[in-house]
Amino acid sequence: MSTDAIVMLKEDHARVRKLFIQFRQAGENATATKAAIVDKILEALTVHTFLENEVMYPRVQQLLPDLKDDVLESYEEHHVADVLCAELAAMDAADERFDAKTMVLIESVTHHIEEEEVGWFPKVREGMSRKTLQEIGAEMAELRKRAPRKPNQPSALKKAIDAVIS
Numbered sequence: 001m002s003t004d005a006i007v008m009l010k011e012d013h014a015r016v017r018k019l020f021i022q023f024r025q026a027g028e029n030a031t032a033t034k035a036a037i038v039d040k041i042l043e044a045l046t047v048h049t050f051l052e053n054e055v056m057y058p059r060v061q062q063l064l065p066d067l068k069d070d071v072l073e074s075y076e077e078h079h080v081a082d083v084l085c086a087e088l089a090a091m092d093a094a095d096e097r098f099d100a101k102t103m104v105l106i107e108s109v110t111h112h113i114e115e116e117e118v119g120w121f122p123k124v125r126e127g128m129s130r131k132t133l134q135e136i137g138a139e140m141a142e143l144r145k146r147a148p149r150k151p152n153q154p155s156a157l158k159k160a161i162d163a164v165i166s
């Protein structure tokens with residue numbers, strides 16, 4: 001597995017996109033199937049967001065100050081997704097709002113991934129050395145081992161709460 005930070009994050013994005021497709025293709029009444037897919041989506045997003053919040057975004061802000069606005073907007077998009085994830089984690093899949101909330105999460109995360117991959121990750125690739133990106137990747141690989149896996153775990157909520165009260 002590559003430790004290049006951008007390659008690693010794009011692998012996460014690809015995994016999440018696959019889960020989004022599975023959710024869209026699940027039948028209208030496939031409540032149990034959709035609940036299981038959403039569980040996987042919430043876990044994947046919780047880990048991924050944590051790694052970006054704790055490592056990738058701060059490093060980018062520090063090393064490439066010109067990208068500050070992109071990073072700040074990304075933190076806000078993470079925050080919106082965090083709120084939806086926390087609500088979904090507490091919601092029964094049979095709830096009439098479950099599918100609608102999941103679709104809003106899918107749409108908003110798809111937009112966010114697009115902005116990262118097309119909008120500003122290419123500028124990070126351009127502005128950082130291969131070695132730096134590998135160091136950041138290694139740091140994220142290490143942190144992944146103890147990253148929160150559920151949206152309602154305290155370490156996952158911390159950033160969302162920080163964003164609300166700061």
Ligand SMILES: [Fe+2]
Nearest residue numbers: 052074112116
């Ligand atoms: Fe992100």
Ligand SMILES: [Fe+2]
Nearest residue numbers: 009052113116
């Ligand atoms: Fe991402």
